[in-house]
Amino acid sequence: MIDDRPEVTQTVQSPEGRSTRIQVRDWTVEVVAGPDKGKKVTTQDALLRVGSDVASDLVLSDQTVSRRHIELERTSKGIVLRDLGSRNGTFLDGHQVMQALLQPGDKVTLGKTKLALKQEARATEVEVMGGADAFGHLVAASEKMRVVFAQLRGIAREDMNLLLEGETGTGKELAARAVHEHSRRRHGPFKVVDCNLITEEKAERELFGGLRSNGDEGGKGVFEAAQGGTLFLDEVGELPLSLQPKLLRVLESREVPSLDGAPVQVDVRVIASTHRNLEEDVRQGRFRADLYYRLAVARVRLPPLRTRREDIPVLAQSLLRGLKSSFELTPQTLALFEGYDWPGNVRELRNVLERGALMQETGNVSWLDFMAQPERKEEGQQPTTSVAALVTGMPYHEAKDRVVADFERLYFAEVMRVSNFDMKTAEQHTGLSMQSLYRLLKKNGLRLKDLKNAEGLDK
Numbered sequence: 001m002i003d004d005r006p007e008v009t010q011t012v013q014s015p016e017g018r019s020t021r022i023q024v025r026d027w028t029v030e031v032v033a034g035p036d037k038g039k040k041v042t043t044q045d046a047l048l049r050v051g052s053d054v055a056s057d058l059v060l061s062d063q064t065v066s067r068r069h070i071e072l073e074r075t076s077k078g079i080v081l082r083d084l085g086s087r088n089g090t091f092l093d094g095h096q097v098m099q100a101l102l103q104p105g106d107k108v109t110l111g112k113t114k115l116a117l118k119q120e121a122r123a124t125e126v127e128v129m130g131g132a133d134a135f136g137h138l139v140a141a142s143e144k145m146r147v148v149f150a151q152l153r154g155i156a157r158e159d160m161n162l163l164l165e166g167e168t169g170t171g172k173e174l175a176a177r178a179v180h181e182h183s184r185r186r187h188g189p190f191k192v193v194d195c196n197l198i199t200e201e202k203a204e205r206e207l208f209g210g211l212r213s214n215g216d217e218g219g220k221g222v223f224e225a226a227q228g229g230t231l232f233l234d235e236v237g238e239l240p241l242s243l244q245p246k247l248l249r250v251l252e253s254r255e256v257p258s259l260d261g262a263p264v265q266v267d268v269r270v271i272a273s274t275h276r277n278l279e280e281d282v283r284q285g286r287f288r289a290d291l292y293y294r295l296a297v298a299r300v301r302l303p304p305l306r307t308r309r310e311d312i313p314v315l316a317q318s319l320l321r322g323l324k325s326s327f328e329l330t331p332q333t334l335a336l337f338e339g340y341d342w343p344g345n346v347r348e349l350r351n352v353l354e355r356g357a358l359m360q361e362t363g364n365v366s367w368l369d370f371m372a373q374p375e376r377k378e379e380g381q382q383p384t385t386s387v388a389a390l391v392t393g394m395p396y397h398e399a400k401d402r403v404v405a406d407f408e409r410l411y412f413a414e415v416m417r418v419s420n421f422d423m424k425t426a427e428q429h430t431g432l433s434m435q436s437l438y439r440l441l442k443k444n445g446l447r448l449k450d451l452k453n454a455e456g457l458d459k
């Protein structure tokens with residue numbers, strides 16, 4: 001059962017820039033028939049994904065359900081259901097639907113599974129800013145993000161560990177930095193560890209530090225380097241299972257071994273991020289429950305850009321200012337932006353703006369032509385126009401920055417291709433450390449998965 005009350009009840013109208021109190025209500029999706037009967041998820045998040053993929057919010061074992069079957073989104077009009085191109089379809093009242101606004105009492109059928117939805121009575125009141133809002137380097141105008149900013153502001157003041165969830169490019173790392181900058185630790189260090197890169201051998205040295213054997217000198221691990229500050233564990237779900245007890249021990253004891261072997265006290269707040277459904281990883285034994293609860297003392301989900309299209313104009317303006325581009329976005333371009341789904345989220349928007357601004361500035365192509373190029377949707381794709389030829393009319397420093405940015409994207413895409421998408425080989429090829437390599441790939445919006453996809457190696 002759902003009722004048609006909007007999930008967020010505005011209690012006070014406020015002009016731009018003033019704060020207002022709103023109520024955010026929990027909602028539950030429950031399996032009422034099928035192999036997973038009784039399984040349910042309760043959340044305050046605006047978006048809930050259902051499918052057999054373990055990254056879904058409600059993971060179903062029903063073999064007639066597709067990996068990414070449906071998405072349920074809470075909007076001001078009610079709950080919107082979207083079929084994500086499932087194999088066996090989605091049915092409401094016996095009729096197949098691709099998209100529908102759910103009515104109270106509706107039951108949704110996917111394969112052999114039947115789902116019921118209900119709004120919970122419990123509501124949390126949060127104070128959000130009116131109009132556009134910013135938190136650190138994050139900007140937004142949507143109510144969804146203003147609620148997220150309000151949650152993050154509250155969490156920043158407390159010293160608890162935080163788990164940031166969300167798809168790639170939704171701003172998890174920026175959010176972690178903003179929390180650090182708004183906390184009492186802001187004068188301390190902010191250190192980042194990419195858990196994708198932490199192997200068994202590297203863990204001791206890079207994470208925990210301490211005395212080494214076999215002639216290895218040992219040294220400070222990143223926990224000690226973050227002393228008095230914040231440690232950001234990026235993609236914590238990728239941390240090998242064998243290393244999870246060690247991380248848990250450090251979080252519990254708050255100490256790491258020093259060079260002489262004696263323990264050193266560490267005073268560090270940990271913020272972790274994940275694009276996975278870590279709760280499901282816990283259920284399936286891929287992630288330790290005790291570690292999960294240590295990390296997820298507070299949890300915040302950054303919503304995908306396609307569910308908060310109102311943010312696109314504010315984001316685009318702010319990103320263009322960051323690119324020092326003087327170009328005005330026309331209503332037509334914004335309409336194109338708002339109609340696109342942005343699978344790479346805000347990072348993809350930034351990359352599109354970067355290339356589009358360059359092309360428009362140099363008079364080679366208009367925004368509209370640029371947006372009409374289908375290649376723009378593929379991240380990791382090589383640019384089709386020579387940038388060097390485009391920038392000759394620009395001041396030197398600006399031209400150089402543009403060429404370097406384009407060079408990096410081309411260079412790293414090519415290096416990964418000739419290295420067979422193997423990070424170790426690419427490390428040798430480039431002479432860069434794994435950490436720098438990973439950060440440069442990320443900075444340029446090049447994800448291994450997308451690059452492999454472009455070569456037809458993945459899926």
Ligand SMILES: Nc1ncnc2c1ncn2[C@@H]1O[C@H](COP(=O)(O)OP(=O)(O)OP(=O)(O)O)[C@@H](O)[C@H]1O
Nearest residue numbers: 137138139167168169170171172173174346347350
């Ligand atoms: N709300 C926002 N306001 C301004 N810029 C944003 C916002 N969200 C994301 N960005 C931009 O998108 C880029 C990617 O953000 P970030 O690296 O924080 O994403 P992420 O969720 O950590 O990605 P990943 O999961 O791939 O590591 C940032 O460098 C920034 O340019």
